[in-house]
Amino acid sequence: xxxxQIPIEEYKTGNTKHKWDNKKMKSSHKILTKYTYKKGEIxxxxxxxxxxxxxxxxxxxxxKITEDMKKKFTGGRGFGLKLLWDSIKPTTRWxxxxxxxxxxxxxLCGTTQYPGSGKSLCLTVSPSTNIIxxxxxxxxxxxxxKFAGFDAVEIQGKAKKDVILLIDGEEGKITIETAPNEETNxxxxxxxxxxMYASEDNERSRQKISVVSAGKxxxxxxxxxxxxxxxxxxxxxxxxxxxGRGGLGTxxxxxxxxxxxxxxxxxxxVSNNPADPVKLARVGTKIHKEIRDLDRYQCNMxxxxxxxxxxxxxxxxxxxxxxxxxxxxxxASKIYSPHFYELFTKVIPDGCWHxxxxxxxxxxxxxTVKTGPYKGQRVTVDGPEYETVGCGSNMSLWDPLWIxxxxxxxxxxxxxxxxxxxxxxxxxxMYEYGILNKKRCGGLELCFGNSEAVMELLHRIxxxxxGDFIKTAAKGIRRVKDWMIKKGWGDKxxxxxxxxxSKGLEYSEYVTKExxxxxxxxxxxxxxxxxxxxxxxxxxxxxNAIPTFKDKAExxxxxxxxxxxxxxxGLCKLPWNDIExxxxxxxxxxxxxxxxxxxxxxxxxxxxxxxxxxEEIILQSERCYNWQRAMNVWMGRGxxxxxxxPYRSMGPVTEMEYNSRKERYDKxxxxxxxxxxKQVENMSVSEKMKTLYxxxxxxxxxxxxxxxxxxxxxxxxVPTPQKMKQLGMDDSKILEMLQQKINxxxxxxxxxxxxxxxxxxxxxxxxxxxxxxx
Amino acid sequence: MIEVNGKxxxxxxxxxxSQLLKRxxxxxxxxxxxxxxxxxxxxxxxxxxxxxxxKIAVIHMISGG
Ligand code: SF4
Numbered sequence: 001x002x003x004x005q006i007p008i009e010e011y012k013t014g015n016t017k018h019k020w021d022n023k024k025m026k027s028s029h030k031i032l033t034k035y036t037y038k039k040g041e042i043x044x045x046x047x048x049x050x051x052x053x054x055x056x057x058x059x060x061x062x063x064k065i066t067e068d069m070k071k072k073f074t075g076g077r078g079f080g081l082k083l084l085w086d087s088i089k090p091t092t093r094w095x096x097x098x099x100x101x102x103x104x105x106x107x108l109c110g111t112t113q114y115p116g117s118g119k120s121l122c123l124t125v126s127p128s129t130n131i132i133x134x135x136x137x138x139x140x141x142x143x144x145x146k147f148a149g150f151d152a153v154e155i156q157g158k159a160k161k162d163v164i165l166l167i168d169g170e171e172g173k174i175t176i177e178t179a180p181n182e183e184t185n186x187x188x189x190x191x192x193x194x195x196m197y198a199s200e201d202n203e204r205s206r207q208k209i210s211v212v213s214a215g216k217x218x219x220x221x222x223x224x225x226x227x228x229x230x231x232x233x234x235x236x237x238x239x240x241x242x243x244g245r246g247g248l249g250t251x252x253x254x255x256x257x258x259x260x261x262x263x264x265x266x267x268x269x270v271s272n273n274p275a276d277p278v279k280l281a282r283v284g285t286k287i288h289k290e291i292r293d294l295d296r297y298q299c300n301m302x303x304x305x306x307x308x309x310x311x312x313x314x315x316x317x318x319x320x321x322x323x324x325x326x327x328x329x330x331x332a333s334k335i336y337s338p339h340f341y342e343l344f345t346k347v348i349p350d351g352c353w354h355x356x357x358x359x360x361x362x363x364x365x366x367x368t369v370k371t372g373p374y375k376g377q378r379v380t381v382d383g384p385e386y387e388t389v390g391c392g393s394n395m396s397l398w399d400p401l402w403i404x405x406x407x408x409x410x411x412x413x414x415x416x417x418x419x420x421x422x423x424x425x426x427x428x429x430m431y432e433y434g435i436l437n438k439k440r441c442g443g444l445e446l447c448f449g450n451s452e453a454v455m456e457l458l459h460r461i462x463x464x465x466x467g468d469f470i471k472t473a474a475k476g477i478r479r480v481k482d483w484m485i486k487k488g489w490g491d492k493x494x495x496x497x498x499x500x501x502s503k504g505l506e507y508s509e510y511v512t513k514e515x516x517x518x519x520x521x522x523x524x525x526x527x528x529x530x531x532x533x534x535x536x537x538x539x540x541x542x543x544n545a546i547p548t549f550k551d552k553a554e555x556x557x558x559x560x561x562x563x564x565x566x567x568x569x570g571l572c573k574l575p576w577n578d579i580e581x582x583x584x585x586x587x588x589x590x591x592x593x594x595x596x597x598x599x600x601x602x603x604x605x606x607x608x609x610x611x612x613x614x615e616e617i618i619l620q621s622e623r624c625y626n627w628q629r630a631m632n633v634w635m636g637r638g639x640x641x642x643x644x645x646p647y648r649s650m651g652p653v654t655e656m657e658y659n660s661r662k663e664r665y666d667k668x669x670x671x672x673x674x675x676x677x678k679q680v681e682n683m684s685v686s687e688k689m690k691t692l693y694x695x696x697x698x699x700x701x702x703x704x705x706x707x708x709x710x711x712x713x714x715x716x717x718v719p720t721p722q723k724m725k726q727l728g729m730d731d732s733k734i735l736e737m738l739q740q741k742i743n744x745x746x747x748x749x750x751x752x753x754x755x756x757x758x759x760x761x762x763x764x765x766x767x768x769x770x771x772x773x774x
Numbered sequence: 775m776i777e778v779n780g781k782x783x784x785x786x787x788x789x790x791x792s793q794l795l796k797r798x799x800x801x802x803x804x805x806x807x808x809x810x811x812x813x814x815x816x817x818x819x820x821x822x823x824x825x826x827x828x829k830i831a832v833i834h835m836i837s838g839g
Contacts, residue, residue, distance in 0.1 A: 298803050299803060538802070542779060542832075543779055544779045544781075577835060584806070591833070591835060
């Protein structure tokens with residue numbers, strides 16, 4: 001036991017207890033399909049097979065993983081992309097019969113000797129973006145899926161009525177069964193199913209169950225997330241981690257899946273069967289020790305999780321407030337991490353998978369719910385993490401208890417906190433301008449800071465409210481923009497500039513106005529504006545370490561590739577750079593944390609028995625990254641126009657924003673645009689804003705030029721067949737498709753650089769068809 | 775005058791690294807500080823006085839996200 005930890009028997013959460021007649025509920029299940037399989041062993045991180053379930057036909061089958069597939073796609077998200085490529089069409093949309101929901105693991109997933117090794121990667125065609133969205137998540141399901149015998153599960157088709165899919169690794173069977181009576185909302189459903197499917201009535205048996213679900217919010221919105229459970233034997237409740245982005249939960253519920261349950265026979269430190277357990281133990285021990293010794297002096301993740309970022313973002317003008325208008329706010333100190341630290345339960349190590357010393361998955365126990373169907377009940381709330389607190393500040397909610405309320409209901413309703421919070425923040429700004437009003441919002445007074453209205457909106461979404469506003473609002477910012485523009489409400493440009501979405505996905509919680517590289521980190525991405533590809537704000541805006549377009553493009557090449565690698569392997573990225581070795585400062589490239597990169601190289605080699613180096617692991621990512629972009633192109637997107645970002649993420653949209661940082665912007669007009677002090681003095685605010693607008697838009701286009709070039713793409717953002725071949729991706733269907741799209745772009749005049757270059761400036765290459773000579 | 779991450783900042787006599795970080799509101803804990811290309815160890819932040827005309831790099835590690 002860890003020092004200061006309370007023994008299991010003495011720990012009380014104070015949560016409201018529920019009792020269900022599980023036997024009765026289970027007896028109402030009708031088994032639609034039962035499939036038995038040979039259990040088999042994991043070999044060097046792989047089970048070497050995937051599971052395919054078709055809910056329309058109730059067929060279950062196994063697919064073999066070939067060595068070629070491992071070589072090209074590594075695992076995890078890479079396998080997901082390959083499985084989707086083999087199953088969907090370019091016209092497939094989120095609710096098409098053939099769309100799949102895929103949950104994958106990765107060769108390192110399920111390891112307990114190295115922290116952060118229990119992540120699953122989930123993929124589908126997203127309702128928000130109409131392209132593939134991937135999202136990573138903790139909880140026990142991924143490792144259990146693998147221990148039950150499969151590297152991935154792909155689910156196609158749609159059931160007629162609500163079903164549960166059971167992957168039973170204890171008995172070696174898969175069942176599809178109807179589930180008419182269970183609750184839909186996740187915090188209750190996960191508890192019910194854990195009790196229902198545990199082999200015995202004790203905590204250890206319940207710990208061998210993990211449930212994937214999404215609540216009623218996912219039934220009626222495009223913001224549906226997946227909740228992955230893990231049974232917490234101390235709290236005696238199912239905890240929930242979310243695959244938040246892109247509407248994966250919406251697809252789950254569209255397929256009428258109430259839950260996917262994985263059950264394992266046993267969990268052991270060697271379940272992953274590594275090639276070199278001694279080497280694995282050595283690299284693992286080193287990082288465990290580092291976290292234990294240094295975390296308290298660095299990010300303090302073990303005490304407050306990612307919420308420590310709130311005060312930092314506020315101090316650097318990066319914390320989104322009032323729909324990203326500002327990056328700091330006088331009231332923000334009310335939601336700094338010490339306020340959450342007071343609420344967190346402190347005496348239990350909170351990892352979302354066994355062996356994660358980082359233990360950043362904080363919770364608040366015994367939280368009394370203030371509104372909605374669970375009003376008055378006491379519950380355990382997982383989080384809030386930084387992003388969720390950032391949503392609070394974005395909506396101007398400055399009370400930690402309302403942020404917890406928002407967090408709890410988003411989770412149990414299966415709503416992504418990020419999309420929901422960013423979406424509502426935009427609706428609030430529109431409300432402030434009178435573009436939306438009480439009548440147009442179905443009676444809701446959606447002003448900044450109105451926490452009751454926020455909660456009412458969530459409850460109405462979950463209840464399937466049929467009013468125009470709720471129905472549209474639940475589909476996200478892009479649809480609300482289109483709706484308001486179609487109705488002729490408000491100024492089109494203002495609506496487009498302030499609604500923080502790109503590709504149809506809502507932004508996560510960072511203000512990027514002063515970091516061009518981070519604007520690219522949100523815009524020049526595969527799935528949309530999520531910070532998991534690159535987080536370059538400090539490097540760019542604070543350190544001033546990547547001043548040129550070439551430098552920024554290099555960072556926007558390296559970091560997305562490096563971070564993609566975590567998703568190929570089933571890893572969490574936090575133990576890479578939220579902790580650093582004591583001597584990291586003295587290394588050549590401290591931003592990359594070279595010692596940790598080397599540990600990951602050794603880790604992958606120790607599990608798989610390969611002999612890769614740090615260059616090869618970047619290549620592993622590059623193959624999959626380019627493949628995903630190629631699939632975007634195949635689905636009609638993945639071009640420069642699709643990498644568009646709203647101006648609010650580039651600069652001040654309103655005079656109030658400009659005036660709030662007047663000194664900064666005036667200075668830039670002089671220093672960066674070469675205007676004289678006198679000229680700036682004589683300009684009106686709107687003239688200054690227009691000048692800055694044109695400049696910053698062009699900067700972004702030049703950045704896109706540099707990044708596309710660095711990535712080996714055409715000036716319109718299409719991966720070239722030459723690049724794909726260099727990476728060893730020789731699938732003739734994808735190569736032909738890319739060539740055809742490039743020819744079409746050429747005919748339409750799109751294969752030219754997008755930035756306007758003045759005298760003395762140069763595009764990345766004088767020849768915009770540079771790749772043809774490769 | 776000193777330069778901090780490329781920006782001109784007034785020099786304050788006897789100011790330590792810790793005091794400078796506080797003054798410029800660099801509160802992020804994972805920073806590497808180099809003064810005229812020499813790494814200053816964290817344990818010396820509260821004792822090392824910054825000479826005038828120094829070029830200081832306060833490298834914020836990525837973290838976040
Ligand atoms: S670092 Fe945090 S999020 Fe990552 S695996 Fe560990 S507990 Fe989970």
